[in-house]
Amino acid sequence: MNQGRNGRDLTLDVNGNHFALRTWGKESGRPVLALHGWLDNAASFELIAPELRNCFVVAPDLAGHGRSDHRRADSGYYLWEHADDMNALVECLGWKRFSVLGHSMGTGVASILAAMNRNIEHMVFIDGMGAPFTVDDGNTVEHLRKAQRLLRLALRTRLHGFSGPEEAQFNSLEMAINERRNSIDGSLSAEGARLLAMRDLLNLGHGYRWRHDPRLVLPEPLQLTERQACEFLQHITCPLQLMLGRQGLFAGSAFDKRKHALPPDTRVHWHDGGHHFHLDNPTTTLIEQLNVALATSDSGPQQRIVNQ
Structure with missing residues (x-):
């Protein structure tokens, strides 16, 4: 070891x-x-x-x-x-x-x-x-159009993660960990989700929000x-x-x-x-x-x- x-x-x-x-x-x-x-x-x-x-x-x-x-x-x-x-x-x-x-x-x-x-x-x-x-x-142009529409929509409507930096996304640590656990394929263990979440969370005092850039959830x-x-x-x-x-x-x-x-x-x-x-x-x-x-x-x- x-x-x-x-x-x-x-x-x-x-x-x-x-x-x-x-x-x-x-x-x-x-x-x-x-x-x-x-x-x-x-x-x-x-x-x-x-x-x-x-x-x-x-x-x-x-x-x-x-x-x-x-x-x-x-x-x-x-x-x-x-x-x-x-x-x-x-x-x-x-x-x-x-x-x-x-x-x-x-x-x-x-x-x-x-x-x-x-x-x-x-x-x-x-x-x-x-x-x-x-x-x-053959789908490059349509993909670009869709990606741009999604970005404009997210910014205009302040979708989840695109809110102000002082606004909490989760009321508790466990809520954030559960969301992380259920992303991608939904098979991530509780321990694995906690390890990943703890490196990616900001404690605002009144709640938590992700550190990562919310644009990551949108297609390039x-x-x-x-x-x-x-x-x-x-x-x-x-x-x-x-x-x-x-x-x-x-x-x-x-x-x-x-x-x-x-x-x-x-x-x-x-x-x-x-x-x-x-x-x-x-x-x-x-x-x-x-x-x-x-x-x-x-x-x-x-x-x-x-x-x-």
């Missing part, structure tokens, strides 16, 4: 923005950049990061998430912007070679980061297979097409391992839709559980697979295996 089990909170200015980081392990360990999913934050790795042997894990709250700065009103939260932030963050950390551990949307950020930075040794995706939100070819006007998302996956050149939940968002038809785009030496492992199985029930099997994946030599191609 890693020494320094308890995580540490740091801050770093990257690309002119303030980023909150959560770190585990000794700085002399193998560098691992951990990228969380949509509406999550660095607490997504709170249970597994301390178990990564001889690793120095850095998990940033992506822009607009958790305790990191929101982007300006004239900017957005595109995957390629997150990837550019992470490329600059790695440079600020002085990492020459590093690995990436991504969950959900974080795997989409990682797939683009891999195109920007060829110094990635290993990539491990947890219930994710690249960009989670895409548009079909220009999303990757499915073909573009697959192209980024296909061009990953470092060893890639997927840890997928049998009841997760990338089982069944979602996996079949993307599996053709996986690099030929990808290893795929299936685990019981939903989209956040790494936070709900980090089994010893998962931990051992992660340790093997992050410690494997780059000396040759890996045989592709699919355990389902």
